[in-house]
Amino acid sequence: VIFLDLGGNGPGLIAPDKASVPALDRGLLYGDGIFETMRSEGGQVPLLPLHLERLARSAGVLALPLPSSEMLSTATLAVVRSIPEPCQAIRLTVTRGVSAQRGYAPPELSRHTLLISAAPYRPPTEPIRLCTASSRIYPGSPTWQHKSLSALDKVMARAEAARAGCDEALLLNTEGRVVEASSANLFVRRGDRWYTPSLAEGCLPGVMRRQVIRLSQAAETRIDPADLHTADAVYLTNALMGCLPVVQIDHRSLPIRPLPRWSADLFTLG
Amino acid sequence: VIFLDLGGNGPGLIAPDKASVPALDRGLLYGDGIFETMRSEGGQVPLLPLHLERLARSAGVLALPLPSSEMLSTATLAVVRSIPEPCQAIRLTVTRGVSAQRGYAPPELSRHTLLISAAPYRPPTEPIRLCTASSRIYPGSPTWQHKSLSALDKVMARAEAARAGCDEALLLNTEGRVVEASSANLFVRRGDRWYTPSLAEGCLPGVMRRQVIRLSQAAETRIDPADLHTADAVYLTNALMGCLPVVQIDHRSLPIRPLPRWSADLFTLG
Numbered sequence: 001v002i003f004l005d006l007g008g009n010g011p012g013l014i015a016p017d018k019a020s021v022p023a024l025d026r027g028l029l030y031g032d033g034i035f036e037t038m039r040s041e042g043g044q045v046p047l048l049p050l051h052l053e054r055l056a057r058s059a060g061v062l063a064l065p066l067p068s069s070e071m072l073s074t075a076t077l078a079v080v081r082s083i084p085e086p087c088q089a090i091r092l093t094v095t096r097g098v099s100a101q102r103g104y105a106p107p108e109l110s111r112h113t114l115l116i117s118a119a120p121y122r123p124p125t126e127p128i129r130l131c132t133a134s135s136r137i138y139p140g141s142p143t144w145q146h147k148s149l150s151a152l153d154k155v156m157a158r159a160e161a162a163r164a165g166c167d168e169a170l171l172l173n174t175e176g177r178v179v180e181a182s183s184a185n186l187f188v189r190r191g192d193r194w195y196t197p198s199l200a201e202g203c204l205p206g207v208m209r210r211q212v213i214r215l216s217q218a219a220e221t222r223i224d225p226a227d228l229h230t231a232d233a234v235y236l237t238n239a240l241m242g243c244l245p246v247v248q249i250d251h252r253s254l255p256i257r258p259l260p261r262w263s264a265d266l267f268t269l270g
Numbered sequence: 271v272i273f274l275d276l277g278g279n280g281p282g283l284i285a286p287d288k289a290s291v292p293a294l295d296r297g298l299l300y301g302d303g304i305f306e307t308m309r310s311e312g313g314q315v316p317l318l319p320l321h322l323e324r325l326a327r328s329a330g331v332l333a334l335p336l337p338s339s340e341m342l343s344t345a346t347l348a349v350v351r352s353i354p355e356p357c358q359a360i361r362l363t364v365t366r367g368v369s370a371q372r373g374y375a376p377p378e379l380s381r382h383t384l385l386i387s388a389a390p391y392r393p394p395t396e397p398i399r400l401c402t403a404s405s406r407i408y409p410g411s412p413t414w415q416h417k418s419l420s421a422l423d424k425v426m427a428r429a430e431a432a433r434a435g436c437d438e439a440l441l442l443n444t445e446g447r448v449v450e451a452s453s454a455n456l457f458v459r460r461g462d463r464w465y466t467p468s469l470a471e472g473c474l475p476g477v478m479r480r481q482v483i484r485l486s487q488a489a490e491t492r493i494d495p496a497d498l499h500t501a502d503a504v505y506l507t508n509a510l511m512g513c514l515p516v517v518q519i520d521h522r523s524l525p526i527r528p529l530p531r532w533s534a535d536l537f538t539l540g
Contacts, residue, residue, distance in 0.1 A: 002293055020290035021298060023272055023385050028291060029363070030421040031301030062422075063429065089372060093299070102359060102389050104421060104452050105428040115293050119372050138408045138444055143422045150420035151300040151374060152332075152413045158375040159333065174408055174444050182374050 001082045003075045005067070005114035006097075011075065013082055016117065025113050027095025030104060031150030033113070034058045035093040036207075037183075039121065039240050039267065040080040045090060046267045047239055048073060050207045055094070058146040064096055065112040072114075079116045089121035089240055095149065121240060127247035127256055128236055130181065131166035132225070133157035137173045139202035147204060154182040168236065170225075170249060173202045178223040184236035185209035187218060187243075189257070191232065194218035208237040214270050215262035225249075233257040242266045271352045273345045275337070275384035276367075281345065283352055286387065295383050297365025300374060301420030303383070304328045305363040306477075307453075309391065309510050309537065310350040315360060316537045317509055318343060320477045325364070328416040334366055335382040342384075349386045359391035359510055365419065391510060397517035397526055398506055400451065401436035402495070403427035407443045409472035417474060424452040438506065440495075440519060443472045448493040454506035455479035457488060457513075459527070461502065464488035478507040484540050485532035495519075503527040512536045 002019040005011035026032035036051040045051075052069045059066040066072075076092060093115040099107040135153050137144055157169035161182075169182045179197050180186055185206040188195045196213065197203050198220035212218060228234050234246040234254055243263045245256050272289040275281035296302035306321040315321075322339045329336040336342075346362060363385040369377040405423050407414055427439035431452075439452045450456055450473040458465045466483065467473050468490035482488060498504050504516040504524055513533045515526050 004293060016294060017292075019293035021293050022287075023274060023289035023291050024286060024387065025298070026425075028295070028298040028365075028419065029305075029361075030425050031419050032422055032425050035299075062426065091299075091372075095298075102361075103428075104424045105432060106425055117294065134410070135412050136408055136410060138406050140404070140406060141423065142405050142426050146422075148422045149298065149301050150422035152302055152416075152418045152420035153411065154374045155296075155300050155302050155376055156332065156412050158373075162375060 001079055001118060003079045003114070003116040005075070005112070011114070013078065021113055021115065022098045024098050025095055026097060026099055027093070027113060027149050031148060032106065033093060033095030033149040034062065034064060034147055035091055035149065036147065037240055038090040038092070040088040040090050040118070041267065042086050043081050045076060045080060046269065047207055047211070048076060049269065050210065051239070054205065054207060055092070059094065062146060063106070064094060065110050066094055067112060067114060075114070075116055079118050083118055085120040087121050088118045090116065090118050092116045093149070123241050124244060127245045128168050129166040129248040130168050130170045130246055130250070131161040131164040132250055133160055133169040133171050135171070137171055137179050137202040139173050139175070139200060141202065144202055145199065145204060157182045172225065176225070177201055178225055178228065179203045181236050184238040187212055187216070187235045187237060188223060188228065188231040189233045195221050195223060197221070197223050206237065207239045208242065208266065211266055211270070212237050212243065215265055216260065229254070271349055271388060273349045273386040275382070281384070283348065291383055291385065292368045294368050295365055296367060296369055297363070297383060297419050301418060302376065303363060303365030303419040304332065304334060304416055305361055305419065306417065307510055308360040308362070310358040310360055310388070311537065312356050313351050315346060315350060316539065317477055317481070318346060319539065320480065321362070321509070324475065324477060325362070329364065332416060333376065334364060335380050336364055337382060337384060345384070345386055349388050353388055355390040357391050358388045360386065360388050362386045363419070393511050394514060397515045398438050399436040399518040400438050400440045400516050400520070401431040401434040402520055403430055403439040403441050405441070407441055407449050407472040409443050409445070409470060411472065414472055415469065415474060427452045442495065446495070447471055448495055448498065449473045451506050454508040457482055457486070457505045457507060458493060458498065458501045459503045465491050465493060467491070467493050476507065477509045478512065478536065481536055481540070482507050482513065485535055486530065499524070
């Protein structure tokens, strides 16, 4: 089931194979939009307020039109509750909509296109094999810290990881330091201290990153690739899978440790 | 008029307000696709072979599915000839299509979504005011040299230029050197010698760039922002407008010179 709001005949729930967006939507033409990926459990989306907060912040910076949080919250829960699967991956997409004018320059006024879809989700249980991507993140990029539709770099990083027989791509910045994975933030444990790359390194301000920093009291810092091999453990985190250990980086093994005690609270608001 | 090939009921010409793509197309969800912008004149697209050559090269590198050049050529001309305007901006978009699996990782097999649209076009005649964008191009990026749907950086650079009262955004690379404008390549004249940033600087291999290098014998080199102010003239080029002089960079004036003699041949194949 997909919730679509294109501003035409009014929003509504539609079967996925019937749901479509205008061919001249700027989301398709220019990757001009943002999205959130969320996890639902038993008809609830526990971290929904954090997701909507980040979405609103990005929409503000990028001057994207955005429906109210109340509307987004109601529509998201309508999608979740329309299908029986207890655990779902929910995707909420907002674009700058259709514009009469051609070209990259965004129109001064626009109406959003909103799309919310759900897919059954089973959290992975196997530890992750990482592979360093050849692309680099420029920390000063004005768009990298937003979860945008312009994600071809991440698509290609994942294709590169798959070719190397790995599950995920490790992304470094143009300074050569560790930033994140293509769809997850990264945390390192040394003894009983936790560390994660600071936002200034170019990483996405993940909703689960925020939860893990709160629970683990992790320090935001600089991390070199070599630091990952001397750490006691390395984890990836995102709002779908929660927290999973990394077992290998570029085919070099890392020690696997049990998940930290606080991992039971990852999907609980603080 | 839009030509749409989604693989379902077969391709065809559709009115723009009726044309739509599946909501779960990877072009929309992840900016996972490429496009060409071409100029038609009197029912012809003079540089079509160069555009289709670049499109095929990018599709190869990004492992995107692509119809044959014959099919693309026929469909493009069908769109051009279905509307009476003598000069049009034609956009050809190819995405990785709809995939059953969620996430950035591209499916091993996919079927393209193809979209060709036309809009009336009147080439601009006013010289261009440039404004340096705050974003930087990383020359090693595996995706920047492709004209991809992941163009939010360019959208934001144009919004930044518009706020500064300028027409176009000048993009530098992470080394601080000149690369290109958001939708045009850049050429510099010193005496009777021509220069343009080399592809290694991170610029898009523009179809018009290729034409201008052939006609002007321009050298591909490194260009610093300060070099633009000591040049005899600076021009922007793309496959829609051809060649236009730059009159201002960051509100500092440049001398305006007449267009070079070879500019009459920009839309003629060599």
